[in-house]
Amino acid sequence: MNVLSGPAPAQAPHKPIWPVLAPKLVILTGSLLFLAYVLGPIYWVFASSMMSESEIVSKPPNWVPDELNLQNFRSIFFYSEEKVTYETRRATDPTAGSFVPSAAQNLVPALLNSLTVGAWVAALNILLSLTAAYAIARIRFRGRNAALYSILATRVIPDIALVVPLFLVMRNLDLVDSKLALVISYLAITLPFTMYILINYFESIPVDLERAARADGCSHFQVLWHVFLPIGMPAVVASLLFAFLSSWNEFLLALILTSTINGQTLPIVISGFVFDFTTSFSFINAAGVVAIIPPVLLAILFERHIVGGLTAGAVKG
Amino acid sequence: MAHISCSHLSKNFGAVSVVRDLNLEVHDGEFLVLLGPSGCGKTTTLNIIAGLEDLSEGELRFDGKLVNFVPPHMRNIAMVFQSYALYPQKSVYDNIAFGLTLARTPRQEIDQRVRAAAAQLEIAHLLDRKPGQLSGGQRQRVALGRAIVRKPSVFLMDEPLSNLDASLRVSTRALIKSLHQALRTTFVYVTHDQAEAMTLADRIVVMNQGVVQQLGTPYEIYHAPRNVFVAAFLGSPQMNFVEGSIQPRGAALAFVQGTLVLPLEGDDLLRARRQGARPVLLGLRPEDIDVRQGGGGCGLMEALITLVAPLGSETHVNARVGEVELVLRLDKETPAAVGDVLQFSIPRGRIHLFDKETGIVLAA
Numbered sequence: 001m002n003v004l005s006g007p008a009p010a011q012a013p014h015k016p017i018w019p020v021l022a023p024k025l026v027i028l029t030g031s032l033l034f035l036a037y038v039l040g041p042i043y044w045v046f047a048s049s050m051m052s053e054s055e056i057v058s059k060p061p062n063w064v065p066d067e068l069n070l071q072n073f074r075s076i077f078f079y080s081e082e083k084v085t086y087e088t089r090r091a092t093d094p095t096a097g098s099f100v101p102s103a104a105q106n107l108v109p110a111l112l113n114s115l116t117v118g119a120w121v122a123a124l125n126i127l128l129s130l131t132a133a134y135a136i137a138r139i140r141f142r143g144r145n146a147a148l149y150s151i152l153a154t155r156v157i158p159d160i161a162l163v164v165p166l167f168l169v170m171r172n173l174d175l176v177d178s179k180l181a182l183v184i185s186y187l188a189i190t191l192p193f194t195m196y197i198l199i200n201y202f203e204s205i206p207v208d209l210e211r212a213a214r215a216d217g218c219s220h221f222q223v224l225w226h227v228f229l230p231i232g233m234p235a236v237v238a239s240l241l242f243a244f245l246s247s248w249n250e251f252l253l254a255l256i257l258t259s260t261i262n263g264q265t266l267p268i269v270i271s272g273f274v275f276d277f278t279t280s281f282s283f284i285n286a287a288g289v290v291a292i293i294p295p296v297l298l299a300i301l302f303e304r305h306i307v308g309g310l311t312a313g314a315v316k317g
Numbered sequence: 318m319a320h321i322s323c324s325h326l327s328k329n330f331g332a333v334s335v336v337r338d339l340n341l342e343v344h345d346g347e348f349l350v351l352l353g354p355s356g357c358g359k360t361t362t363l364n365i366i367a368g369l370e371d372l373s374e375g376e377l378r379f380d381g382k383l384v385n386f387v388p389p390h391m392r393n394i395a396m397v398f399q400s401y402a403l404y405p406q407k408s409v410y411d412n413i414a415f416g417l418t419l420a421r422t423p424r425q426e427i428d429q430r431v432r433a434a435a436a437q438l439e440i441a442h443l444l445d446r447k448p449g450q451l452s453g454g455q456r457q458r459v460a461l462g463r464a465i466v467r468k469p470s471v472f473l474m475d476e477p478l479s480n481l482d483a484s485l486r487v488s489t490r491a492l493i494k495s496l497h498q499a500l501r502t503t504f505v506y507v508t509h510d511q512a513e514a515m516t517l518a519d520r521i522v523v524m525n526q527g528v529v530q531q532l533g534t535p536y537e538i539y540h541a542p543r544n545v546f547v548a549a550f551l552g553s554p555q556m557n558f559v560e561g562s563i564q565p566r567g568a569a570l571a572f573v574q575g576t577l578v579l580p581l582e583g584d585d586l587l588r589a590r591r592q593g594a595r596p597v598l599l600g601l602r603p604e605d606i607d608v609r610q611g612g613g614g615c616g617l618m619e620a621l622i623t624l625v626a627p628l629g630s631e632t633h634v635n636a637r638v639g640e641v642e643l644v645l646r647l648d649k650e651t652p653a654a655v656g657d658v659l660q661f662s663i664p665r666g667r668i669h670l671f672d673k674e675t676g677i678v679l680a681a
Binding site: 206208209211212213214215216217218219222226227230231 | 389395401402403420463
């Protein structure tokens with residue numbers, strides 16, 4: 001039964017759809033362009049690492065490899081002595097061949113060096129910055145502010161200014177061309193940042209939580225271990241990633257402080273391929289892929305820890 | 318249980334003196350409440366007792382043993398905070414068990430004590446939840462459970478009910494009182510809420526600006542305030558204060574303020590004689606003004622009602638006597654309307670006389 005009476009409601013006037021749709025389209029187009037800008041180079045590195053040289057240099061560009069050529073990766077991980085010489089290079093069509101640079105055998109050792117240095121720098125960073133940040137954030141002691149500001153002040157100095165003094169120090173310590181030299185140098189560079197990240201995070205943790213833990217029977221170290229570390233996990237993971245990635249990507253100090261594969265890291269070895277007489281773009285890009293994968297895996301592994309809101313329910317909001 | 322002794326205890330933050338020369342004895346099994354407005358130093362005092370703040374001067378003893386430099390985890394205390402301060406990453410069970418785990422208590426005993434405490438606090442069904450999944454009242458019960466499960470010598474509570482709504486506050490207050498009665502452990506409880514202080518305390522310490530204003534039983538604090546601050550801080554509605562002077566009336570003396578004349582008798586007369594001509598402040602609690610009986614005491618007076626505030630169980634009215642505005646408390650049956658004239662009297666011994674200059678009650 002129709003309970004309504006009276007005239008039927010007037011039909012709503014037809015609304016133009018463009019004023020609603022246009023801003024959304026602009027945002028969508030902008031987002032897609034930005035996505036292409038960010039992901040484009042990464043895609044190109046991956047794609048070209050499996051292309052032949054002729055595909056890479058072809059015009060118009062060949063965006064998708066005709067066939068997946070994994071020869072470069074085989075050369076990196078299963079390096080054989082069939083390296084290209086000047087003579088074989090001359091005898092081959094340079095656009096067809098995938099030349100393996102003479103220093104290709106250094107890639108896997110450099111990868112291991114980078115992983116070793118990165119892991120040590122990250123681990124020592126966490127160990128030192130956690131304790132230092134807790135002390136500075138939570139314990140009132142004489143010289144606290146001076147300690148904080150002097151640590152941060154070290155980061156005002158550009159890295160390039162530190163290269164020569166660091167080299168001299170390492171030479172005097174007989175550490176040049178060693179991984180330890182890189183670990184010490186990278187630690188000095190990254191520690192102030194990771195401390196700063198953790199100090200800020202720790203200062204945001206409610207003071208009552210620390211007090212509750214101390215009243216529950218925790219020493220300062222136990223407060224750090226049982227309360228601050230679990231709650232501060234996002235900052236700890238961010239610091240860990242920062243320290244690892246900084247040392248993974250670092251080039252300048254590694255270039256100065258190392259000279260052989262005994263201490264050289266991936267950026268140094270990969271950059272060396274550019275100067276090889278058998279420059280192969282596909283091989284360099286394959287090496288680039290190898291360099292990208294570990295940090296990406298690390299970020300995926302720790303991604304779930306980099307979330308906010310870990311103090312939800314701790315104190316009255 | 319523990320006997321706590323604070324002797325000439327002071328705490329300074331730089332140039333700011335937060336607690337000044339505090340002398341206090343908290344007896345074994347006593348429920349002592351530190352009461353005062355924000356910034357009066359009560360929480361700092363509690364933190365000093367807990368060992369969470371170092372003291373600047375003085376001595377703090379637990380059962381006669383100096384604990385000035387003993388860290389909190391070696392004082393056998395348990396603390397409950399206004400903000401609950403639960404460990405967000407731990408379950409309710411683990412929150413309650415945390416102190417016992419640190420103390421390396423056997424796992425079976427931990428389980429037994431946690432479940433007993435949870436049952437006592439009626440949170441046994443919440444043991445697997447995280448603090449973020451609990452309501453405010455449930456969280457505060459977990460915080461209480463975390464404290465009681467450790468069987469400490471001293472319970473320290475820093476405004477534990479302040480974040481709860483009114484009904485939860487009343488039920489949790491009753492819970493805390495029954496806990497004290499069951500455990501008979503020393504409790505030191507900080508609050509700015511006089512109702513909490515009056516209902517919970519064996520004794521109350523009223524503090525202001527870092528100084529103890531008065532220490533006594535709730536009855537003493539309420540009925541015999543030592544100064545104007547204490548008199549004004551306790552009581553709702555607040556005590557009426559009337560500035561005036563002591564003047565001779567026949568053979569006796571009377572408090573006079575305009576048309577308000579209160580003949581003084583008994584102890585009040587003695588106190589007034591000592592005060593001489595110096596100005597005084599008359600304190601009069603609203604419930605001490607008798608509006609039903611015309612006779613006795615200081616005689617019958619009239620007041621014009623200017624404001625009526627019915628609360629259901631009783632009615633508060635503002636009434637004017639000459640230039641003096643008084644707040645009176647009427648029972649719910651007494652009719653009152655703005656513009657009505659009310660007759661009232663003040664029974665003997667119900668007034669408080671303070672020196673206007675010092676604010677201290679006149680000595681007998």
